[in-house]
Amino acid sequence: MTVVVVGAGHGGVQAAASLRDLGYTDKIVLVDGQPHLPYQRPPLSKAFLGDSGGRGGEGEPLRAREFFDSHRVELELAAEVTGLRTADHHVRLADGRTLAYDHLVLATGATNRALEVPGTELDGVVELRTLADASALRGRLRTARNIVVIGGGFIGLEVAAVAAASSSVTVVEPQERVMARAVAPFVSDAVQRAHARAGVNVIVRTGAVAFAGDEGQVRRVRLTDGVELPADLVVVAVGVTANDRLALEAGMHVDNGIVVDPWLRTSAADVFAIGDCAARVHEGSPTPRRLECVQNAVDQARHVATSIVHGRGEPYERVPYFWTHQLDLRIQTVGLGSADDEHVVLGERDRDRFSVCRFRNDRLVAVESVNRPRDHMAARRILDEGGDLRVCDAKRDGFDLKEYAHAELGNKV
Numbered sequence: 001m002t003v004v005v006v007g008a009g010h011g012g013v014q015a016a017a018s019l020r021d022l023g024y025t026d027k028i029v030l031v032d033g034q035p036h037l038p039y040q041r042p043p044l045s046k047a048f049l050g051d052s053g054g055r056g057g058e059g060e061p062l063r064a065r066e067f068f069d070s071h072r073v074e075l076e077l078a079a080e081v082t083g084l085r086t087a088d089h090h091v092r093l094a095d096g097r098t099l100a101y102d103h104l105v106l107a108t109g110a111t112n113r114a115l116e117v118p119g120t121e122l123d124g125v126v127e128l129r130t131l132a133d134a135s136a137l138r139g140r141l142r143t144a145r146n147i148v149v150i151g152g153g154f155i156g157l158e159v160a161a162v163a164a165a166s167s168s169v170t171v172v173e174p175q176e177r178v179m180a181r182a183v184a185p186f187v188s189d190a191v192q193r194a195h196a197r198a199g200v201n202v203i204v205r206t207g208a209v210a211f212a213g214d215e216g217q218v219r220r221v222r223l224t225d226g227v228e229l230p231a232d233l234v235v236v237a238v239g240v241t242a243n244d245r246l247a248l249e250a251g252m253h254v255d256n257g258i259v260v261d262p263w264l265r266t267s268a269a270d271v272f273a274i275g276d277c278a279a280r281v282h283e284g285s286p287t288p289r290r291l292e293c294v295q296n297a298v299d300q301a302r303h304v305a306t307s308i309v310h311g312r313g314e315p316y317e318r319v320p321y322f323w324t325h326q327l328d329l330r331i332q333t334v335g336l337g338s339a340d341d342e343h344v345v346l347g348e349r350d351r352d353r354f355s356v357c358r359f360r361n362d363r364l365v366a367v368e369s370v371n372r373p374r375d376h377m378a379a380r381r382i383l384d385e386g387g388d389l390r391v392c393d394a395k396r397d398g399f400d401l402k403e404y405a406h407a408e409l410g411n412k413v
């Protein structure tokens, strides 16, 4: 028996590790197109970019090299998978080799979305997804004077937060507030205030229409309202698309990602998909939805490993959680909100220590915490263990999530 895992990111490495943890003794091949020992992505937009961060540009490994040897995981690095034949149960590598599988795990992640405006080819227009991107960006941050970040999502804002220590930084966001897709308006407000305090100029309801330069180097960013911002470094952070080409070309069901059923199985026999590249139907969302966070990739990897070792079992049902650190804000979210949710705010908004509880049909569906890790841990437990928190409970004077979890679910928080 052979399990081939395509993609040695957070999901792929966890899949290999979990297979061994569960007693799988046959062959595991973990393939990745990048040349580096598999590394963690979250630090790349945070500590790694600062002067004190990073380990000499190596990144934080997901596992030490010895782990792969001692667990007999055959690591194929700098080995892009270019083709998949599900009928024959094999994948093809760029160097012409083929790898046969009994089970295939697609953990191919995502690729940054390109911005379709003139001037993206200029020197000084960069993106951030990989260790190589982060190393290059770190070098440029040392000398850049005017930085424009295109996109007020969490990656763009994390870069802005680091860069603000040494440069003039502007964030340009077309929506009416930053991180609009991920968090409630109160949280966006806190983020915008924190960036303003740090001197970051956040411009909302405005997009970039062109980058202009001279002698091949970017110098200006032109905005939809005609304003031109000076820029010697532009970081484009406008979201990602799933790496689903292999699946698409193999004739599998793809819809904004590789579509999986509740057991994370794709439309092809013996092929699973996990993490950023996998799209599945979630409650409250009519179309398949992808999640882009470490927890989702890691927990789905564990689930698939269990299915391979023990057979089909339970459907995958974990409440997703996510974090971002920006300046003096530690933001943690759990659950999935949507536009029509009812909000109850706990804590002190004016001191940036609060949580937004989101309810749908009087059921708690998500909690977003700003500098309240205690709330976050309690909310994870309530949502994971099916606590039945209602709007009227949360609105009660002195209501406390941890105390509620303790009272309803027992003394474990």
Ligand SMILES: Cc1cc2nc3c(=O)[nH]c(=O)nc-3n(C[C@H](O)[C@H](O)[C@H](O)COP(=O)(O)OP(=O)(O)OC[C@H]3O[C@@H](n4cnc5c(N)ncnc54)[C@H](O)[C@@H]3O)c2cc1C
Residues within 6 Å of the ligand: 006, 007, 008, 009, 010, 011, 012, 031, 032, 033, 034, 041, 042, 043, 044, 045, 079, 080, 081, 082, 107, 108, 109, 110, 128, 129, 130, 155, 243, 246, 274, 275, 276, 277, 291, 292, 293, 294, 295, 297, 321, 322, 323, 324, 325
């Ligand atoms: C800068 C940055 C900061 C982030 N910060 C946070 C954070 O604070 N918190 C959080 O929860 N999430 C964060 N994320 C998101 C998180 O990193 C992703 O959700 C997570 O990495 C998804 O894991 P994955 O295994 O699905 O994909 P990835 O970790 O992206 O791994 C996919 C791997 O597949 C490889 N691959 C793709 N196609 C092929 C192919 N054809 N052949 C061979 N190999 C292939 C790629 O090279 C890559 O190594 C951040 C992401 C970035 C980029």
